[in-house]
Amino acid sequence: MSVLLAEQLLNGLQFGVMLFLLAAGLTLVFGIMGVINLAHGSLYMIGAFGAALVANATGSWWLALLAGLAAAALVGMAMEFVVLRRLYARDHLDQVLATFGLILFFNQGIILLFGRQPLFVDLPSWFSGAVEIVPGVPYPSYRLLIIAVGLLVAAGLYVLIQHTRIGMLVRAGATHREMVRALGVDIRLLYTLVFGLGALLAGLAGLMAGPVYNVQVGMGEQILILTFVVVVIGGIGSVRGALFGALLVGLTDTMLRGFVPGFLRGMLPPDQADALGASLSSMGVYLLMALVLLIRPRGLFPAHG
Amino acid sequence: MADTSLPEAMADAARTRGWRDRAILLVMFAAAAALPLIADAAGFPATTGIATQIACLAIAAASLNLILGHGGMVSFGHAAYFGLGGYAVGILWEHFRLGEPIFGLIPGSNQLLVTLPAAMLVAGLAALVIGALSLRTSGISFIMITLAFAQMVFFLFVGLKQYGGDDGLVVRRRNLVPGLDLREPAQMYWLCLGLLALWLWVLHRIVRSRFGRVLEGIRQSERRMAAIGIATYRYKLVAFVISGVGCGLAGALMVNYLRFASPEMMSWQRSGELMLMVILGGLGTTLGPVLGAGALVGLEYTLGGITEHWQFILGPILVLIVLFARGGLMSLLGYGRGRG
Numbered sequence: 001m002s003v004l005l006a007e008q009l010l011n012g013l014q015f016g017v018m019l020f021l022l023a024a025g026l027t028l029v030f031g032i033m034g035v036i037n038l039a040h041g042s043l044y045m046i047g048a049f050g051a052a053l054v055a056n057a058t059g060s061w062w063l064a065l066l067a068g069l070a071a072a073a074l075v076g077m078a079m080e081f082v083v084l085r086r087l088y089a090r091d092h093l094d095q096v097l098a099t100f101g102l103i104l105f106f107n108q109g110i111i112l113l114f115g116r117q118p119l120f121v122d123l124p125s126w127f128s129g130a131v132e133i134v135p136g137v138p139y140p141s142y143r144l145l146i147i148a149v150g151l152l153v154a155a156g157l158y159v160l161i162q163h164t165r166i167g168m169l170v171r172a173g174a175t176h177r178e179m180v181r182a183l184g185v186d187i188r189l190l191y192t193l194v195f196g197l198g199a200l201l202a203g204l205a206g207l208m209a210g211p212v213y214n215v216q217v218g219m220g221e222q223i224l225i226l227t228f229v230v231v232v233i234g235g236i237g238s239v240r241g242a243l244f245g246a247l248l249v250g251l252t253d254t255m256l257r258g259f260v261p262g263f264l265r266g267m268l269p270p271d272q273a274d275a276l277g278a279s280l281s282s283m284g285v286y287l288l289m290a291l292v293l294l295i296r297p298r299g300l301f302p303a304h305g
Numbered sequence: 306m307a308d309t310s311l312p313e314a315m316a317d318a319a320r321t322r323g324w325r326d327r328a329i330l331l332v333m334f335a336a337a338a339a340l341p342l343i344a345d346a347a348g349f350p351a352t353t354g355i356a357t358q359i360a361c362l363a364i365a366a367a368s369l370n371l372i373l374g375h376g377g378m379v380s381f382g383h384a385a386y387f388g389l390g391g392y393a394v395g396i397l398w399e400h401f402r403l404g405e406p407i408f409g410l411i412p413g414s415n416q417l418l419v420t421l422p423a424a425m426l427v428a429g430l431a432a433l434v435i436g437a438l439s440l441r442t443s444g445i446s447f448i449m450i451t452l453a454f455a456q457m458v459f460f461l462f463v464g465l466k467q468y469g470g471d472d473g474l475v476v477r478r479r480n481l482v483p484g485l486d487l488r489e490p491a492q493m494y495w496l497c498l499g500l501l502a503l504w505l506w507v508l509h510r511i512v513r514s515r516f517g518r519v520l521e522g523i524r525q526s527e528r529r530m531a532a533i534g535i536a537t538y539r540y541k542l543v544a545f546v547i548s549g550v551g552c553g554l555a556g557a558l559m560v561n562y563l564r565f566a567s568p569e570m571m572s573w574q575r576s577g578e579l580m581l582m583v584i585l586g587g588l589g590t591t592l593g594p595v596l597g598a599g600a601l602v603g604l605e606y607t608l609g610g611i612t613e614h615w616q617f618i619l620g621p622i623l624v625l626i627v628l629f630a631r632g633g634l635m636s637l638l639g640y641g642r643g644r645g
Contacts, residue, residue, distance in 0.1 A: 036445050086628055092448060093379050097584055098627040100577045105620030112614055225456055225573065228449040236445055272466050279464020286457040290438050293450065297441045 016250020017150025025198025031237025041220025047203025072203020235299025256281035368551025374589030377524030382455030388571030390553030428553020473567025587635030
């Protein structure tokens with residue numbers, strides 16, 4: 001039982017870290033540009049497909065890493081330049097609809113290029129084994145790598161945002177966008193930088209997700225909606241909130257998935273218990289969000305005021 | 306200011322325009338009602354079915370328009386109420402077929418006069434609970450929270466194996482109504498069209514009432530409405546529930562038409578499509594959502610006829626519409642208001 005618990009804790013941490021990589025970009029884009037970008041999940045998908053394509057063609061993990069990051073960043077910048085830039089001054093409704101259109105475009109584009117079959121990616125050879133975290137408890141080293149990368153990115157973002165000039169502008173932009181503009185900062189450049197950073201992180205999450213989950217169309221939206229939950233729980237515009245919310249959601253989701261079906265099996269026939277357990281665990285994070293909102297309508301770490 | 310005849314002339318013009326609009330409306334309704342006869346005569350009987358779907362979706366879009374266009378609340382989860390209304394019909398049918406009451410209490414039914422009110426009640430109750438929680442927030446949070454709650458309902462129905470789970474629930478025969486035979490495509494269509502007209506009239510009355518004025522005021526400036534002593538939360542919640550009830554009605558009709566309910570009805574894509582219909586037609590107009598529903602379904606059928614990958618074309622079209630065609634189809638026809 002405690003072995004299972006340890007494993008599930010690590011799985012939850014790993015999932016939380018992935019959510020954080022997406023939520024950090026999303027929350028910065030919300031906070032600074034006031035834009036809700038539904039197509040953020042598409043960048044995650046594009047990163048995954050770019051990396052999977054190159055990994056399967058060349059067998060080189062490093063080239064795949066580069067390809068995934070480059071694909072996500074390039075598509076992200078094109079997206080900002082062609083569509084999103086025109087939406088900054090619009091209301092949220094327009095932003096939702098235009099980026100909804102982008103999702104349809106990207107999903108169908110991926111189907112045109114790769115078909116509907118999921119792609120499978122092998123683990124990089126030197127991370128395909130398992131590590132004994134505690135004696136007798138093996139854990140896949142690749143998942144540990146994801147956790148390490150995610151925590152490193154979190155630390156890097158902390159330094160970037162709290163201790164550099166760009167970070168200062170980002171923080172200022174999140175609290176008083178108009179004032180930053182009035183003080184003569186090139187806000188367009190800042191927007192592009194922040195958006196590019198968000199795209200890069202989404203691509204990173206996507207390419208790391210490749211070997212763990214299936215690389216398929218629609219993968220972006222599944223995780224995007226959970227990312228929304230993370231951002232709402234953490235407080236819009238707050239990277240610290242995104243980290244905390246992501247870990248909370250990742251752990252809650254994984255724990256529920258791990259233990260609820262087993263719990264229900266005591267009361268229902270197995271197939272019904274599994275199905276109901278899966279859907280109850282899917283609902284769990286949304287209940288958590290509702291609870292947080294009841295107590296703190298602006299999230300746990302509100303960035304504004 | 307000096308010319309007193311100007312307001313009178315404007316009032317006159319408005320009156321003339323009002324009569325003209327009513328005449329146009331009457332002609333449109335007559336044409337819509339005659340559609341099955343024309344479709345049969347022209348040799349396109351399938352058109353009646355498409356028109357039935359448009360009528361159902363138009364009821365849902367018009368309901369969403371009440372809070373989106375008139376109340377300024379961007380709900381990204383209205384497919385949930387659409388689906389709940391649909392499942393109310395499906396589940397009542399399932400228990401009617403099995404002959405065992407729901408939870409041993411509520412008997413199943415295949416009577417439309419029972420299932421429609423039940424669907425509206427269920428959807429309204431769900432909207433009351435979800436709305437009460439979601440309306441504590443606004444702006445981006447509100448969008449994401451309504452989306453998240455809709456996902457929650459979606460996952461609940463995916464997991465309910467006794468009602469088909471992922472595969473959905475088949476309703477073998479359409480509900481019974483005294484005086485109508487819904488197995489006839491034309492009669493099913495007339496039912497939907499009639500209810501659409503009735504619901505549009507109800508919504509129109511609501512928008513024109515004091516309640517509707519307050520709602521419009523909240524859209525323009527909630528702070529101002531609060532400052533003049535109006536408890537805005539209550540008004541928003543009531544509007545949210547009314548729009549949920551309308552979506553429930555639409556879903557119930559849709560399941561009767563398709564004879565099938567599935568979690569797909571409450572997917573987030575469906576919520577997005579409902580919003581699109583409202584925007585496409587024209588926010589805050591009575592007939593806009595109907596035009597929008599017609600345009601989107603028409604576009605999907607047309608593009609779907611050209612290529613399997615029609616979404617690849619539809620996506621950019623949507624982006625272009627949002628970027629360049631503000632005010633929707635109604636503003637192209639010279640009605641409605643611009644957005645700002």
